[in-house]
Amino acid sequence: MTVTMIRMPGITGLNKKHNFVLLLRDADVVRAALQQALAEATPEERPGLERAAALVESTAAATETELRARWVRSRLADVGFTGDLTSVAAVRALRKAEPKLSLAAAVQLRGEAVAHAE
Numbered sequence: 809m810t811v812t813m814i815r816m817p818g819i820t821g822l823n824k825k826h827n828f829v830l831l832l833r834d835a836d837v838v839r840a841a842l843q844q845a846l847a848e849a850t851p852e853e854r855p856g857l858e859r860a861a862a863l864v865e866s867t868a869a870a871t872e873t874e875l876r877a878r879w880v881r882s883r884l885a886d887v888g889f890t891g892d893l894t895s896v897a898a899v900r901a902l903r904k905a906e907p908k909l910s911l912a913a914a915v916q917l918r919g920e921a922v923a924h925a926e
Contacts (some may be wrong), residue, residue: 835868877924880917893922 842861849857870878880902884893889901898921902914909917 835864838864839868873920874924876917877921880921884921893918893925 839861842857842864846854846857846861867875881893883905884898884901887901887905889898891897891901899911899914899918902918903909903911906914
């Protein structure tokens with residue numbers, strides 16, 4: 809799964825205050841590659857590939873909101889934020905991690921991360 813933050817200025821009504829976090833699900837491609845690898849695997853390779861396949865399945869089953877929440881937590885970790893996820897400081901840290909993210913988008917994404925705490 810790939811998560812990318814993009815701005816879409818070419819769409820009518822959108823400006824720099826409107827950002828979107830776009831989820832690109834590539835689990836099907838990864839799943840197919842793992843199935844092929846499992847089909848050709850030696851007995852020694854199978855346990856690791858089976859574990860990888862299970863991880864792909866769990867990620868593929870996650871909702872978009874859950875994936876965005878994971879992305880927010882990973883971006884906060886990247887800038888060393890360890891504070892309260894419900895705080896204003898969390899929004900500031902998220903915007904530090906993603907400088908092009910609008911305040912409104914950062915607040916919304918932080919809320920999703922709070923709602924889907926792991």
